[in-house]
Amino acid sequence: MAVSTAKSLGDFLKSRRTRLDPASFGFSGRRRTPGLRREEVAQRANISPTWYTWLEQGRGGGPSAEVLERIAGALMLTDAEREHLFMLGLGRPPEVRYRRVDGVSPRLQRLLDSLEASPAIIKTATWDVVAWNRAAAVVLTDYDALPPGQRNILHFLFRNPAVRAQQHDWDSIARFVVGAFRADVARAGLTSEAAELVAELRGMSPEFDALWQENEVWSSGNGDGVKRLVHPMLGQIELEYSAFAVDGRPDLNMIVYTPLDPEVTRRIRALAAQR
Template sequence: MSESLTTIEARRRESGDFLRSRRERLAPASVGLPNGFRRRTPGLRREEVAMLAGVGTTWYTWLEQGRDVRPSAEVLTALADTLKLDVTERRHLFILNDRPPPEIDTGDPDQVCEPLRRMLASLTQQPAYVVGKRWDVLAWNRAAAMLFGDYGKLQGDERNIMHLVFPNKAHRNLLVDWETVARMSLAMFRSDNARYAGDPDLERLVSALKKSSPEFRQWWQRHEVLRPLTGHKRIRHPEQGLMSFEHTSLSVSDDPNMKLVVYTPVETDGTIDKLAALLERAQADLTV
């Protein structure tokens, strides 16, 4: 109990110090206040931050002092706006105060940066791809194309993981344990996209999937949710037959809406040799 309390107190002190550092870096003029005279410390005064954020001066002073005042997410947002915190600083403030970090959605289309694309290409022995917030496949490597098919030939919703798992018969036939994979994928998709509930494009995608797949329509009504899981997937490849992989999903630090999904071949079913044969053929096709 004492260790837990010490941890909580340490986060409160860190939060107070962080707020003070950000308050002291702001010039009064940057928030529309006069510089005035007799400012013994740099930046804004505590009462000025409290006034701009719409909270009491005493309460804000306690917050900077690390007392047990437990600000709400709304108050933290007001403080972050007042102190002009960037995305990383805002997330830091929320974590220190034991609140779920806000999801920042710029509204821009998903863009995969060049370093991530180069890393994908370097995974020559591991099929891998990047998905965006709606689970569209945004980038992939040669090994993924050889295992799952060329994503470049797919357009719009066709390149969405849920569309591939449910209405796409060719992709569906690749999955040996289709029902288990499909139900788990749907539960993880639903959990992952709860924060975007009401998003018009997501709602349109779900509506289209309900019309095109009776299984999706039936299972969607069950509201099952799962966190992203590491596991095994068995693939029935049209050329190499049964293949087995470990798969894992990794968040992309520069964009929390993106995930890197990597499939690592295992010895089972001769998968490593079979994948090597596929990649050799791909290389041969390129040199023809």
């Protein structure tokens, strides 16, 4: 670890340590400085006091991800602080923490709703759709009509004949979706959590089973950026799509579809306004 980076890590650890109230953690005794002592942080993190002292002093080499996780817990770091700790200590962000998602914040929903003619959704790492706007409901899928457990993109693609019929090139889309899903699940550390969904799809869709056995992996950025649909009311349409990470929630992804034809834009806006 470079000297300047080690010093930045040490300064950050000290600043987080000194803001904590010892009494809240059951530590007592008179203190000359605010916050927890170094040995108290080490005790909470179950690491050597000497090793922790060296980290704050900018020496002792680079810490492991496991040690940083323990320290983050000991110091009660927020998600943003935990990420900063890993960037200083390892030069990379920590692995994504999976959280069950039942919806999104009002602020994020207002952002989706402001896109009146651009279908937009937010999906999890296991490709469950947890938020959408009216344009998405009229162009992609009427998510409101489905119970939460059935709002999964792979379910739509492999088990819903109406959704399949709308795809301009179902074979290519299915191959891409399975490969990207596999990569997202592994990146989020959710292989075991996704096992039930995978088993269900393999049992009910021979096409999914065949693609899953191919073990292909795709990045979400490998798509051609254009989605082509045969819509029952809009006819054949083309939509550019862009994917965005949700700030503070790396396990969530927002996808926005933008119509390429101004007339399609007008008609989507009109259909969405009728909902």
